[in-house]
Amino acid sequence: MKDTQLQSKIAIGILKGIAFSVVLILAFLIGYIFVTGLPNISWGFLTRPARAFQAGGGIGIQLFNSFYLLILAMLISIPIALGAAVYLNEYAKDNLFTSIIRTSIEILSSLPSVVVGLFGFLLFVIQFGYGFSILSGALTLTIFNLPLLTRNIEESLSSVSDDQRQGGLGLGLSKFETIVHIVIPAALPGIISGVILCSGRVFGEAAALIYTAGQSAPALNFADWNPFNIDSPLSPLRPAETLAVHIWKINSEGIMPDLSQVSSGSSAVLVLAILIFNLSARYIGKKIFEKMTSEI
Amino acid sequence: MNKMQNEKLAKQLMKKSKTARYERFGKAISLLALLLIMVIVIGIIIFVASKGLSTFFKDHVKLSEFFGGTLWNPGTTTPDGKQSVGALPMIVGSFLVTLLAAVVATPFAIGTAVYMTEISPKRGAKILQPVTELLVGIPSVVYGFIGLSVVVPFVRHVFGGSGFGILSGTFVLFVMILPTIVSMTVDSLKSVPGYYRQASLALGATQWQTIFKVVLRAATPGILTAIVFGMARAFGEALAVQMVIGNAALMPHNLVSPASTLTSVLTAGMGNTVMGSLENDALWSLALVLLAMSLFFNLLVHFIGRKGAFKK
Numbered sequence: 092m093k094d095t096q097l098q099s100k101i102a103i104g105i106l107k108g109i110a111f112s113v114v115l116i117l118a119f120l121i122g123y124i125f126v127t128g129l130p131n132i133s134w135g136f137l138t139r140p141a142r143a144f145q146a147g148g149g150i151g152i153q154l155f156n157s158f159y160l161l162i163l164a165m166l167i168s169i170p171i172a173l174g175a176a177v178y179l180n181e182y183a184k185d186n187l188f189t190s191i192i193r194t195s196i197e198i199l200s201s202l203p204s205v206v207v208g209l210f211g212f213l214l215f216v217i218q219f220g221y222g223f224s225i226l227s228g229a230l231t232l233t234i235f236n237l238p239l240l241t242r243n244i245e246e247s248l249s250s251v252s253d254d255q256r257q258g259g260l261g262l263g264l265s266k267f268e269t270i271v272h273i274v275i276p277a278a279l280p281g282i283i284s285g286v287i288l289c290s291g292r293v294f295g296e297a298a299a300l301i302y303t304a305g306q307s308a309p310a311l312n313f314a315d316w317n318p319f320n321i322d323s324p325l326s327p328l329r330p331a332e333t334l335a336v337h338i339w340k341i342n343s344e345g346i347m348p349d350l351s352q353v354s355s356g357s358s359a360v361l362v363l364a365i366l367i368f369n370l371s372a373r374y375i376g377k378k379i380f381e382k383m384t385s386e387i
Numbered sequence: 388m389n390k391m392q393n394e395k396l397a398k399q400l401m402k403k404s405k406t407a408r409y410e411r412f413g414k415a416i417s418l419l420a421l422l423l424i425m426v427i428v429i430g431i432i433i434f435v436a437s438k439g440l441s442t443f444f445k446d447h448v449k450l451s452e453f454f455g456g457t458l459w460n461p462g463t464t465t466p467d468g469k470q471s472v473g474a475l476p477m478i479v480g481s482f483l484v485t486l487l488a489a490v491v492a493t494p495f496a497i498g499t500a501v502y503m504t505e506i507s508p509k510r511g512a513k514i515l516q517p518v519t520e521l522l523v524g525i526p527s528v529v530y531g532f533i534g535l536s537v538v539v540p541f542v543r544h545v546f547g548g549s550g551f552g553i554l555s556g557t558f559v560l561f562v563m564i565l566p567t568i569v570s571m572t573v574d575s576l577k578s579v580p581g582y583y584r585q586a587s588l589a590l591g592a593t594q595w596q597t598i599f600k601v602v603l604r605a606a607t608p609g610i611l612t613a614i615v616f617g618m619a620r621a622f623g624e625a626l627a628v629q630m631v632i633g634n635a636a637l638m639p640h641n642l643v644s645p646a647s648t649l650t651s652v653l654t655a656g657m658g659n660t661v662m663g664s665l666e667n668d669a670l671w672s673l674a675l676v677l678l679a680m681s682l683f684f685n686l687l688v689h690f691i692g693r694k695g696a697f698k699k
Contacts, residue, residue: 102598209653
């Protein structure tokens with residue numbers, strides 16, 4: 092009797108130790124990133140272009156590219172994911188066709204991002220002739236992003252109560268009108284927080300971009316906002332190394348003297364941006380919860 | 388006059404109303420979006436397969452040479468006159484880091500998940516849940532950077548060698564797949580009904596006996612699924628591994644000698660080859676192996692899910 096209780100105590104002690112060590116690992120990671128990285132971040136570092144051979148380069152262009160690619164990829168993927176999620180949650184019947192589609196979305200979400208990147212390289216860069224460009228990168232990120240975004244949106248659609256749908260149909264709206272005017276607005280906060288979460292994932296992605304958006308960041312003329320000029324920041328056909336790709340690139344073949352400062356600073360900026368994405372998604376999620384529980 | 392009015396009315400009644408057309412339009416658009424995703428998936432499989440298989444059909448490399456050969460230097464020939472496209476070192480490297488990372492991560496993940504659900508749910512929800520979510524959110528290049536600046540020197544210092552190798556890759560992947568396994572294990576532990584625990588405790592079992600003999604047993608299919616998902620993530624992870632493994636396409640002799648994985652050779656090599664050449668085709672074959680393994684992991688998850696469902 093005593094033996095088993097002692098055994099239980101010891102085992103649970105070990106479990107506590109394991110859980111504690113996981114917290115320690117995260118604390119170390121975050122601590123390391125910020126302690127080594129934050130001192131290197133300055134306004135100049137965030138805005139200067141990168142330098143390949145001398146010290147003192149920044150990440151201005153990479154940072155801009157990351158956000159531009161993120162916005163483009165989201166603009167393309169949100170309508171597609173929304174449509175797919177609406178069909179899956181509102182129209183799809185429980186049959187073979189639906190289960191095939193669900194399986195293929197699962198397959199897409201579990202594909203290694205490097206394979207998605209290679210497909211983008213083959214299709215957009217070579218077949219369509221877009222070259223290493225923002226456009227190829229954004230389209231590839233869309234493929235990378237679609238499965239998870241669709242699942243997130245579908246989840247928030249399915250959390251809308253059926254009473255709302257019946258109310259819409261009862262008032263004589265068609266099914267699609269009910270979806271557009273009632274279900275989607277009701278699910279909007281959840282959709283937004285899903286979109287923000289996916290943004291964090293897209294923002295940090297590098298493997299899918301190495302062979303699509305390219306590994307170089309040519310100088311940009313920030314006075315020229317005509318998307319048809321090749322050195323305009325908005326040009327969709329220029330190569331665009333993102334921040335995540337930059338960290339990989341300089342760590343595998345960089346030769347600048349301040350390599351470790353630049354990479355730790357870039358890592359800190361990247362993690363900080365993703366932290367902001369995650370916290371704002373959580374905040375919006377909490378807001379909806381408060382709204383839902385106080386209203387209903 | 389009357390007849391004309393009737394005809395007009397009949398026409399109006401026979402025609403679909405504006406709402407009905409709008410409805411059909413909406414349904415068609417959303418179906419189209421869904422089909423687009425399916426076309427992309429099929430497209431990826433067909434493209435990668437056709438590229439990857441041309442090593443065997445166009446360049447006439449034997450399957451046994453590809454999967455059994457240990458010399459990887461596409462474009463050159465081995466001493467006995469065959470193409471040196473032996474992918475075994477990379478395949479072994481990929482499996483080794485994946486299995487080792489899963490072996491190290493599993494006890495940690497299960498321990499953490501049990502703590503979060505069985506021992507201290509309050510602290511679990513307050514501290515460990517955000518911790519795992521944060522760990523998931525850190526991009527893989529940042530893991531690679533930390534691996535390069537912390538793990539590699541540590542391994543070099545403690546275990547000798549250059550520090551680059553399977554062991555460093557394992558450490559980095561361990562941290563990367565830990566949160567995936569934890570959060571999915573938590574879900575499966577939570578789905579074990581409460582009366583299982585109460586029944587066990589009422590029979591006089593200690594908390595540990597309840598956890599080990601009842602809760603974990605009941606959640607086994609879910610935990611296995613979680614581990615497979617973690618392994619799938621480890622197998623497909625490219626940049627973080629590529630940064631710490633040393634990128635030498637050699638059979639790994641020990642855990643601290645430079646090695647390579649399928650993904651690391653792909654990311655390092657794809658930019659330096661010409662489309663359609665044997666060097667390039669061989670790389671696509673590696674991508675095909677990667678794709679096939681990803682499909683296999685998917686199948687495994689389905690299989691486990693069905694087995695688990697039978698039990699209940």
